Amino acid sequence: MASPPFVAICLCFLGLASVTTTMAAPPRKPIDVPFQRNYVPTWAFDHIKYFNGGNEIQLHLDKYTGTGFQSKGSYLFGHFSMQIKMVPGDSAGTVTAFYLSSQNSEHDEIDFEFLGNRTGQPYILQTNVFTGGKGDREQRIYLWFDPTKDFHAYSVLWNMYIIVFFVDDVPIRVFKNNKDLGVRFPFNQPMKIYSSLWNADDWATRGGLEKTNWANAPFVASYKGFHVDGCEASVEAKFCATQGKRWWDQKEFQDLDGMQYRKMSWVRQKYTIYNYCNDRSRYPSMPAECSRDRDV
Numbered sequence: 001m002a003s004p005p006f007v008a009i010c011l012c013f014l015g016l017a018s019v020t021t022t023m024a025a026p027p028r029k030p031i032d033v034p035f036q037r038n039y040v041p042t043w044a045f046d047h048i049k050y051f052n053g054g055n056e057i058q059l060h061l062d063k064y065t066g067t068g069f070q071s072k073g074s075y076l077f078g079h080f081s082m083q084i085k086m087v088p089g090d091s092a093g094t095v096t097a098f099y100l101s102s103q104n105s106e107h108d109e110i111d112f113e114f115l116g117n118r119t120g121q122p123y124i125l126q127t128n129v130f131t132g133g134k135g136d137r138e139q140r141i142y143l144w145f146d147p148t149k150d151f152h153a154y155s156v157l158w159n160m161y162i163i164v165f166f167v168d169d170v171p172i173r174v175f176k177n178n179k180d181l182g183v184r185f186p187f188n189q190p191m192k193i194y195s196s197l198w199n200a201d202d203w204a205t206r207g208g209l210e211k212t213n214w215a216n217a218p219f220v221a222s223y224k225g226f227h228v229d230g231c232e233a234s235v236e237a238k239f240c241a242t243q244g245k246r247w248w249d250q251k252e253f254q255d256l257d258g259m260q261y262r263k264m265s266w267v268r269q270k271y272t273i274y275n276y277c278n279d280r281s282r283y284p285s286m287p288a289e290c291s292r293d294r295d296v
């Protein structure tokens with residue numbers, strides 16, 4: 001629940017000293033690094049274009065192929081951020097994805113998927129969380145800006161307590177560790193970070209009604225930032241799982257604060273298109289995690 005307005009008013013009279021117990025912090029500011037520091041191309045290498053020493057790249061999609069890239073390392077917890085400018089103009093039928101995934105059959109996954117649209121029509125941002133191979137937790141929102149005009153940061157904060165999806169500094173979704181409710185939480189399978197641009201005109205835009213117009217190819221999504229600040233599991237697997245000493249493990253990152261919850265509820269109330277938590281035709285009774293993660 002969002003803090004009711006009177007809480008905010010009361011805080012005004014308390015002064016700084018007494019606020020410390022409820023204080024949380026935004027994640028550390030991402031550091032821009034070149035693509036090749038943290039990433040390698042995955043497929044269709046010639047469809048990735050490099051600029052400015054790899055500080056900026058473009059993914060190109062044409063009728064022959066899309067393309068994608070992945071992180072060199074696998075990570076168990078951390079903060080992962082990408083600045084992306086989505087395919088401008090007529091992007092209907094295309095999907096740009098940025099996600100974390102483990103590489104096994106009962107996999108964990110944390111997804112941002114950007115569904116393109118006809119010129120001037122709004123993109124949809126779909127998010128999803130898989131735990132132990134089970135997904136089906138889609139949420140969809142419109143963005144409060146045009147994601148094709150400028151770069152915006154899309155980030156994931158992941159620790160033992162919570163997964164937070166951020167768009168710039170606005171949390172748009174949380175998935176908490178609801179182990180006590182019998183819901184699996186990603187905690188022991190390292191994930192790589194992936195991104196790709198591909199044709200999905202069988203489902204992406206207006207449910208597949210709007211097809212990709214190849215006369216407008218190539219479709220181009222631009223990237224910069226490439227920030228990765230995680231516990232690299234191949235290097236320190238045991239450490240990642242057991243220590244809890246990294247900045248993202250600390251108290252102020254284990255939950256959102258009141259201001260962050262207010263931002264999140266603003267987005268969710270204003271821009272939600274679909275939330276699996278409220279879909280009674282799919283889930284006759286509400287999935288357990290929804291009682292905590294659903295709407296604030």
Ligand SMILES: *[C@@H]1O[C@H](CO)[C@@H](O)[C@H](O)[C@H]1NC(C)=O
Pocket residue numbers: 115116117118121122123124204205206207
């Ligand atoms: C595309 O635009 C249509 C019409 O405004 C809208 O209904 C739809 O949600 C938009 N986004 C996608 C990805 O279909």
